[in-house]
Amino acid sequence: MLETLGAKLKPGGAWQAFGTVDEACWDSSPPQPVVSKDDFIVTVSAGMRLDDLQAHLEPFGLALPFVPIVPSPGRRLGEWIGQNVPHQLEGTFRSWRDWVLGGTMLLSDGSVARSGARVTKSVAGFDAHQLPIGTHGTLVVPVELHLRVVAASRVAWPAPVQHSGPFWIQRVLRTDFEAACQQSGLLWSDPETATCALSQRPGFCPEHSWWMDERGVGPLSPLQRETWLRAKAQFDPDGRLAGVPE
Amino acid sequence: MLTGDAVRWGAAVDRAYDCDAYTVDRSAPAAVVLPSTEQEVQAVVRWCVASRVPFTPRGAGTGLSGGAMPALGGVVISTKRLNRILEVDLPNQRLHAEAGVTNSALSKAVAHAGLHFAPDPSSQTVSTLGGNIAENSGGPHTLKYGVTAPHILTVRVVSPNGEMQEFGRRVVGGPGPAWERLVVGSEGLLGVVVSAWVHLTPVPKAVQTVLVALPTIRAASDAVASVIASGIVPAALEMMDRNILMALKVAFGLEFPADTAALLLLECDGEPKQVEEDFARMLAILKGFAPLELRVASDEAERKSLWTARKKGIGAMGRLAPTIVTHDGVIPPSTLPDMLEFVYAVAAREGIGVANLFHAGDGNLHPCFYFDDRDPKQVESVVRAGEEIMRKCLELGGSLTGEHGIGVEKVGLMHAMFGPEDMALQRRVKELFNPDTLCNPCKLIPDQKGCVEHMVRWRGVAT
CATH class of the missing domain: 3.30.465.10 (Uridine Diphospho-n-acetylenolpyruvylglucosamine Reductase; domain 3)
Structure with missing residues (x-):
C-alpha cells in the first residue's frame, strides 16, 4: 500500500521524512493527483513537487494559492507542510493549516492512518491531519493529502524575491509592523499579515511576535516545546523519525 | 471552593442539564457548578480528578450531538459565568x-x-x-x-x-x-x-444578497453545484426546502411564491468591484434555472428581511412536531442533487417528516427530522434514518459531521468513517492531552472504557 501511495522505507529501517530532496522518502514518481474540479479539492501524494502540482492543476483552471517568499524549486509538498513557512498570498488565501483538509499519514510503527475528509468542512474526530504541519516530520510522515484549491483566475501571482543564502521570516502585530520593516536586510514585507523577510536574524523582537528561519525553525514557548516532546515520545517512541529541532 | 448558587443539584437541575440541544440521549449530572473565574474552574477539575469524578464542560448547551451531556453523571462545569x-x-x-x-x-x-x-x-x-x-x-x-x-x-x-x-x-x-x-x-x-x-x-465594504425561489429540489441543488463550480466564493449559500417554508408560513406568516420547492439565499461580500462582478455572474447562473422569483436586496433593511427565512427556519420547525432532531453531514457539493433525493426517500420509507435547511455551498446538510420523542418507535426511526443518511454521506466521499461534532450522537458511527488504524491515531491524540477517563467521557472516541453499557441507558430515558 505504501508503495502505491508513494512512500518508501529508507535503508536501515528508519522513516526519513525530510532533508534534501535526494534524501526524501517519497517516490520520485508519485501517483497522479485526483482532481475534483467542481468541488475545488485535489488529492495528491505528499511527495509531489509543488511546481508539478501547479502544472497538473492548470488545465482544470485551478491552483494552490501558494507563492514562496523566496523560490525553492523542486521542493515537495510534504516538505513545505513540515516547515510551514509563511508565503506571499497568505493574507488572502491563508495557508496549509486551512488547506490540508485531511489525508493519510505514515506512523513510526509502520501503520498508515487517515484523518479528516475529502470535503471542505468536517469536524469528525480530532484534526490529526494537523500533526504534520510545522512539525518537520518528527511526529508523522504525510503520505497523501486532500488539499483545498481555488480557481486560478482568482489568484494574482506576485513575483518571487530573488535571494540566495539564508533568510528569516518575522511576523509582528500590525502596530509593530512599521518598526519591523526598519530592520536592516529587509527582503520583502506584507502589511496585510504584518510579515517581513530579512536577510539576517531579526534584532527587533517585540513581546507578541515570532520569527523563523527559512526552514521554519524558530523559538518556541516552553509549553509548545514541552508538548512537542511529549508528542514525540507518544508518536515516535523509538525515534525512527526526524528529531525535534533544537 | 464554590458555594451558594454556584453549585446546584436536584430534580430541576437533572432535567435542565441531562442533555444539550440533542435531546434523544440523556444522562443526569450529580451536580452542576458555575465557576466565575478560571481559578475556580481549575479547583473544580482538580477536585474531580482527586475524587475520581467524571466532569463535563458545558457552554450554553446549544450543541447538537450530545457533547455537553454528562454521559457518566458527575459534575457539569458550566462556563456561563466566565462572561467577561x-x-x-x-x-x-x-x-x-x-x-x-x-x-x-x-x-x-x-x-x-x-x-x-x-x-x-x-x-x-x-x-x-x-x-x-x-x-x-x-x-x-x-x-x-x-x-x-x-x-x-x-x-x-x-x-x-x-x-x-x-x-x-x-x-x-x-x-x-x-x-x-x-x-x-x-x-x-x-x-x-x-x-x-x-x-x-x-466587516465587508460591500454586500449583495439574493433570495431565489425554484420550482424543484433538483433545480435548486443543480444551481448550487453550478455556482460553486463557477469558482465564485459566495459569503453564504443557504438552501431551504418546501417543508421549512411551510413551517415559516405557519409560524411567522412568511409567504413565498406558490409551487416553490426550494429557496436559495446567496450572498457575496468584500471589495465593491469584486462583489459587483461575482454577483452579476451568480445571477446569470441562477437565471439559467428558471427561478419562480429572484429577489435582490436593495438595501440593508431588505437584506435583513431576506435573511429572515433562514434565521427563523429552525425556530419555526417547532410548529410541525413536538420534537426536532437536526442531523449534520457533509458531501461534496457536486453530489448534492442525488443526495437530497436520497434524504427524502429515507424519510418517506421510515414514515417520519424531514425538512432541509442547510449550508448548501459547502455541502453541509442538515436534514431536520420532526417527530414525537414520546413514541419509542419514532425515536428508533429517526436514529435509523440519521444513520442511513450519514452512511450515504460517507459513500459519496463526505463526512459524518460538518459542524455539530460527534458527541454521543455519532460516536457509534466513527467506525464507519475511520478504520482501526485511523481510530488508533485518534486515541493517541486524546491520550497526549487526556490520558485519563474523567474529562468528558464517552464522546468522540467509540468503545471507551465504561461507556458501552451506558449507551442503552441514555436512550432509555428519552421520554
Missing part, C-alpha cells in the same frame, strides 16, 4: 474573551470599529465562545470565512489533570506545532476552555 471580555485590541484586530461570552457579544463589542468575529453559528445569540471552540462551530458564512479554528489565536484551558495551559500565539502562525488547532474542535475532551484570544475580521 478581557481586552480589546482594535489596531491589531484581536480580542481576548472568557469562554462564556456569547458569540454575538464578541461582534457587538467591536462593531463600532467595523470589525466582527466571523464564525456565525445559527445559535450565535446564545452559544458561547468556549462552545464554539469545542465544536469548531461553523455557520452560514463559513463558506467564505472558514469555521472557528482559523479565527482562534490562543486557547487557555484547564487541562484534564487540572493544569492551566495556554496554547497558540497572539500573532497568527509561527514555527512548530499549533496545539491550539487540536484543541479547537476537540469537543471538550482535551480540557476546559476558559478564555481565548480571537482574530477579528473587518
